[in-house]
Amino acid sequence: MSKLGIISLTFVFLLALTNLLIAASSDTQTVSFSVSSIDEISVSGDPAALCVDTATAGSEPDDDTDATTTYAITTNNTNRKITGAIDSNMPANVSLEINLVAPTVGSSAGDMTLSTTAEDLVTGITQVADGSGNTITYTLSATVAAGIVASDTRTVTLTIAAGS
Amino acid sequence: MKKIALLTMVMLLACVQAQAVDISATGGWTETIDASDLAGGAGTNLIDNYESAAAATILEVYGTGVNDWYVDVTRSDITWHGDFTLYVKRISDGTGSGWVANGIAYIAIETVDSDFFNGNGDRSNINVQYRLTGMSVSVPPGMYSTTVTYTVTE
Numbered sequence: 001m002s003k004l005g006i007i008s009l010t011f012v013f014l015l016a017l018t019n020l021l022i023a024a025s026s027d028t029q030t031v032s033f034s035v036s037s038i039d040e041i042s043v044s045g046d047p048a049a050l051c052v053d054t055a056t057a058g059s060e061p062d063d064d065t066d067a068t069t070t071y072a073i074t075t076n077n078t079n080r081k082i083t084g085a086i087d088s089n090m091p092a093n094v095s096l097e098i099n100l101v102a103p104t105v106g107s108s109a110g111d112m113t114l115s116t117t118a119e120d121l122v123t124g125i126t127q128v129a130d131g132s133g134n135t136i137t138y139t140l141s142a143t144v145a146a147g148i149v150a151s152d153t154r155t156v157t158l159t160i161a162a163g164s
Numbered sequence: 165m166k167k168i169a170l171l172t173m174v175m176l177l178a179c180v181q182a183q184a185v186d187i188s189a190t191g192g193w194t195e196t197i198d199a200s201d202l203a204g205g206a207g208t209n210l211i212d213n214y215e216s217a218a219a220a221t222i223l224e225v226y227g228t229g230v231n232d233w234y235v236d237v238t239r240s241d242i243t244w245h246g247d248f249t250l251y252v253k254r255i256s257d258g259t260g261s262g263w264v265a266n267g268i269a270y271i272a273i274e275t276v277d278s279d280f281f282n283g284n285g286d287r288s289n290i291n292v293q294y295r296l297t298g299m300s301v302s303v304p305p306g307m308y309s310t311t312v313t314y315t316v317t318e
Contacts, residue, residue, distance in 0.1 A: 023184030023229075024317040029192045029221050031239075031250060031294060032309040033214075036198035038301065040206035072207025074199075076301040127301050131207020 039160035040074045041082065043136065049151075050096075050140035063141040071158065072131035073103050079163040080125040081106075083118035086154040090114075093146035096154065097139040103130035111139065114156065123163055185228045187235065187316040191221040193294050201299075210299050218255055219291035225316050226286045228262070233284065233318040235267070236277040242309040247298035250310065254281050258290035270295055273312060280314070 047066035055061040073082070084098050095113050098121060102108040106125040113119070142149065193216040202208050225233060237252055254267035262285020271278055281290075 024315055025184070025186040026313050026315040027187050027189040028314070029189045029312045030242075030309055031192065031296075031312055032194045032307065033248075033296065033299075034194070034196045034307050035299075035303055035305050036196065037305040038199045038202070038210075040199050040202065042206035072205075074202055074206050074208060074301060076210070076303065076305060078304070127304075129202075129207060129209040129301050131204075 035076065038074060038076045039080060041158055041160050042072050043158065044070045044072075044133070047136070047138050050138060052094075052140055052142045060143050061141075063139050065137060065139045067135050067137040069136045070133040071100065071136055072133070073125070073160065074129040074131075075125060075160060076127055077162075078126040080160050081120050081163045082122040082125070083159045083161055084112065084114055084121045085116055085118040085157050085159075086114045087116070087157070088154065089116055090154070091146060091149050091152075094140070094142045094149055097141070098156065099137040099139070100158075101134040101136075103128050103134055104132075105130075111137075114154075118159065118161075121158070125160075125163075185233050185316050185318040186226055187314055188224045188226075189221050189312075189314050191219070193217075193220045195296070197299060209301055210303075212299055213295060213297040214299065215296075216294040218293050220294050221292045221312075223258070223290040223292060223314060224288040225283065225290070226288070228284070228286050229318055231284075231318050232282055233316050234282045235280045236315045236317070237271075237273055237280040238277045238313050238315075239273045239275060240311045240313065241275070242311060243306070244308055244310050245298070245303050247300065247303060248308065249297045250312075251295040251297070252280070252292055252312070253295075254290060255293050256289065256291040258287040260287040261285035262287060264290060267292075273310075277315065 047069050050064045052061045097111045097113050099111045100121045102122050105128045106122045201211050250273045251270035253270045257264050264283035267281030
């Protein structure tokens with residue numbers, strides 16, 4: 001055999017041996033996570049009954065307020081808002097207002113009159129988990145034109161919705 | 165005659181090489197995160213970490229030779245979130261000839277190869293488990309995926 005042949009065969013032999021020594025193989029797996037849209041809100045309970053029953057002579061009756069309840073919110077979305085509505089409108093000349101303290105991210109709209117049409121109460125909420133007890137304040141007011149109104153209840157619904 | 169002997173040796177080596185070590189991985193892990201994963205309902209964050217089933221992936225190392233083999237692990241992100249850290253650990257030795265060692269504590273799967281475990285001889289039914297940390301409401305809704313690659317070297 002020629003020298004070139006010996007060198008060639010030696011090279012092939014060493015190459016094969018090297019490949020044998022560092023043989024490697026791979027296989028794969030896929031790991032996947034689906035993160036769903038999360039918009040959760042809860043309230044601490046019902047406020048005390050509100051009653052307009054005092055007045056200063058010469059003035060409209062005094063408002064009654066309650067700030068004993070709070071809400072908690074979690075969302076993983078951006079640009080969310082909290083809206084509020086009641087299940088039926090208030091009697092004539094009687095109004096129910098609500099004021100939500102904004103969570104750590106967001107802006108409160110302040111006192112908003114509740115009706116069956118949802119109103120924006122807090123806007124600009126983005127990816128927050130705030131359970132620190134954001135205060136809800138209800139204010140019941142009535143003018144003398146309302147007369148005597150029998151006791152009644154309203155269900156207030158707070159909803160997290162996409163901001164405009 | 166000498167030529168025939170040398171050619172035969174080379175062909176034998178090629179045949180041996182064709183039986184080189186190989187690895188197969190079956191299974192995987194898919195997890196859905198939703199409101200039920202909040203730590204305590206509205207006002208709380210998502211649970212930070214999640215663990216797969218005990219045998220989310222089953223590995224088999226076969227075609228081994230006389231030398232020890234080593235399994236590395238890495239990941240290639242398809243859609244991922246920077247807050248996530250994915251871990252893997254070996255929870256069984258599997259069965260077969262030889263032995264396996266290391267890899268029984270969680271190690272982070274990085275985008276570069278990391279040593280996972282090693283052994284000798286053919287082994288099947290090596291179960292591995294995954295863990296993900298870094299979940300929170302800061303992670304936008306969507307699908308997040310990564311490809312985990314196991315490489316065996318002998």
